[in-house]
Amino acid sequence: MHMNFVRDRSSGYLTNWAARLFARAIDRRLTKLGVNSAYMPVFFALANGESLSQTALANLASVEQPTMAATLKRMDRDGLIARSPDPADGRSALVSLTPVAKKKLRGVQAAGHEVNDVAFSGLTAKEQAQYLDLLRRVIASLESDSDPSKL
Amino acid sequence: MHMNFVRDRSSGYLTNWAARLFARAIDRRLTKLGVNSAYMPVFFALANGESLSQTALANLASVEQPTMAATLKRMDRDGLIARSPDPADGRSALVSLTPVAKKKLRGVQAAGHEVNDVAFSGLTAKEQAQYLDLLRRVIASLESDSDPSKL
DNA sequence: GGTTTATCCATAGCACACTATGCAATTACA
DNA sequence: TGTAATTGCATAGTGTGCTATGGATAAACC
Numbered sequence: 163m164h165m166n167f168v169r170d171r172s173s174g175y176l177t178n179w180a181a182r183l184f185a186r187a188i189d190r191r192l193t194k195l196g197v198n199s200a201y202m203p204v205f206f207a208l209a210n211g212e213s214l215s216q217t218a219l220a221n222l223a224s225v226e227q228p229t230m231a232a233t234l235k236r237m238d239r240d241g242l243i244a245r246s247p248d249p250a251d252g253r254s255a256l257v258s259l260t261p262v263a264k265k266k267l268r269g270v271q272a273a274g275h276e277v278n279d280v281a282f283s284g285l286t287a288k289e290q291a292q293y294l295d296l297l298r299r300v301i302a303s304l305e306s307d308s309d310p311s312k313l
Numbered sequence: 314m315h316m317n318f319v320r321d322r323s324s325g326y327l328t329n330w331a332a333r334l335f336a337r338a339i340d341r342r343l344t345k346l347g348v349n350s351a352y353m354p355v356f357f358a359l360a361n362g363e364s365l366s367q368t369a370l371a372n373l374a375s376v377e378q379p380t381m382a383a384t385l386k387r388m389d390r391d392g393l394i395a396r397s398p399d400p401a402d403g404r405s406a407l408v409s410l411t412p413v414a415k416k417k418l419r420g421v422q423a424a425g426h427e428v429n430d431v432a433f434s435g436l437t438a439k440e441q442a443q444y445l446d447l448l449r450r451v452i453a454s455l456e457s458d459s460d461p462s463k464l
Numbered sequence: 465g466g467t468t469t470a471t472c473c474a475t476a477g478c479a480c481a482c483t484a485t486g487c488a489a490t491t492a493c494a
Numbered sequence: 495t496g497t498a499a500t501t502g503c504a505t506a507g508t509g510t511g512c513t514a515t516g517g518a519t520a521a522a523c524c
Binding site: 333336337340366367368378379382399402403404405406 | 472473474475476481482
């Protein structure tokens with residue numbers, strides 16, 4: 163087992179690496195369902211029959227609007243979402259899951275839980291809570307770096 | 314401050330979000346230097362005049378070979394690396410930093426330290442060490458998920 | 465020595481993320 | 495009410511990452 167000291171001491175590097183491993187673990191499981199990891203926030207947000215705008219979905223997923231636009235375009239292509247005009251706003255369309263997507267919902271949720279369990283398999287319950295807590299605090303600090311209004 | 318319970322309890326989601334915030338914070342600082350965040354592992358690996366193969370750099374950065382190939386292509390385009398044929402192996406080329414890149418080295422290192430400090434600004438020294446330790450253990454578990462030989 | 469296997473790298477094709485920009489519809493306000 | 499500012503979405507362009515594949519050189523093994 164060779165070591166890489168610069169790498170293993172860098173919070174940014176390790177966080178990035180962990181995120182890529184999470185995505186790979188998720189994608190390995192979702193590929194069988196014809197689903198991609200970026201679809202997950204949309205699946206969860208619309209799981210109970212909700213109809214949300216693209217902007218609302220982007221906020222829930224913490225991605226920029228053009229990123230969500232591209233994700234929804236792929237989901238549309240894959241037959242997973244339907245769009246209906248918002249009667250209250252001529253600019254907006256409301257997005258909901260199709261019956262096809264609803265059938266995949268349980269599998270998507272199972273994949274999420276499974277990967278979460280794998281990632282936490284070496285941690286005690288207390289350490290798992292610590293991990294989430296520390297992550298949230300690191301996130302808060304980094305958010306205030308980009309947006310001083312959040313201080 | 315609105316909440317998003319599904320999101321804030323998901324280790325994969327939070328890790329991904331933190332990684333994107335790290336990358337954005339780094340890129341905001343490196344853009345002035347004409348450097349991208351993916352160049353950082355290459356900068357650090359070659360900081361002391363080393364000459365390494367593409368495969369070695371990919372391993373150090375923990376990315377797949379085609380990913381490193383694309384990164385090196387951009388660094389080449391930006392005049393940051395030089396490639397010389399490996400006299401001992403006709404398939405391989407040895408990569409090193411150009412004088413232009415060496416001039417940027419201090420700035421790149423400073424950006425890394427600065428973002429690390431921002432991310433850790435809300436954590437005690439003990440908590441910072443815990444964060445890195447927990448990350449490494451989560452990474453180890455996720456690696457064994459994709460490669461059972463690592464168990 | 466010649467065949468097989470492994471290794472190094474390039475390319476194709478795609479997913480997912482970002483910034484910058486612009487149009488169209490809505491809201492705010494003078 | 496009519497103009498200005500805001501908001502919702504689309505598009506263009508780019509960076510970073512992945513898998514799959516193939517060619518060319520090197521190493522291993524009859």
